[in-house]
Structures are given as structure tokens and as C-alpha cells.
Amino acid sequence: MPVIVVGADTEPGRAIVAGLLAPGREVRAFVSDIGAAGALRRSGVKVALGDVSDESHVEGASMHCHTAVLVMEASTDERERSFAASGRDVLRGWARAVLASEVTRVIWVGDGEVAQTGTMETARVSATHPALVAEVVALDNAISLP
8 A cells, every 4th residue: 555755855754765665565755855856766756746835735645545654854844835834834734635635544753743634543653763664664564553
């Protein structure tokens, strides 16, 4: 089942994408950095390039995905965000986007408050978790979340 990593051009996002890559698995990435987009494409990832605060673009990129991994760092780092006034607004936009695209499972990566997604399955992993990548991959592979 397809998985998308929003914020795949952050350090944790790149590591998560690398951990998710496996034969037969469709991995998508949403990034703002054109250089990161090229490197991800070369590794076999389907890439959407745009503003992470563009809710409709995130929604379109997430269509038909089972899991969305939302790297919270991308909501507040140095990148340009033209469609939201704050990081909190970006997170709310992502929540609306994955809900509208009918994603089944959401894995928030980061610390702090997350937005309600309304999806049936939601988990959060700290970006400083010592086994971050393994934890995200296990959550994506799980039959259901606890």
C-alpha cells in the first residue's frame, strides 16, 4: 500500500524514506527542495514538489495512500510557507488534506501538539526517538495501530 512522507526533505524525513524503500512498496515524498526532489526520484520515490502549506497539493499527493507520515519539522523550519500563517496552521492543513484524500493511517513525527486528523488510525513518534525509522516502518507495516 502506498505511503507518503510529507517533509521528506528534512533530516528525519530523508531517513524515514530510506527506511521505507523496499521492493514492491510505493513510497511518495512531498518536498519543497528541488535538489532533494531529484535525489529522491533517482532512488525510485514518487515526488511531489511544492509548498508544504499548500493543503490542496498535499491532498492530491496523498490520494490513494494508506499511510501518511507527517514530519512536523517541515511546518516550522526555514522553508517558505505561503499558504499558512503559522506552523500550527500548516499542521491543521495537513490534517484536513489527509482526511480529504482518505488516508487510513497517519504517523506524526515530532513533538508538540498535533492536529486532529479524523482518520481511524493515528500515531506519533518523537523525532528524537532512538529508533525513529524502525518505529515508523513498524507502524506502517502493522495490521492495525494499538
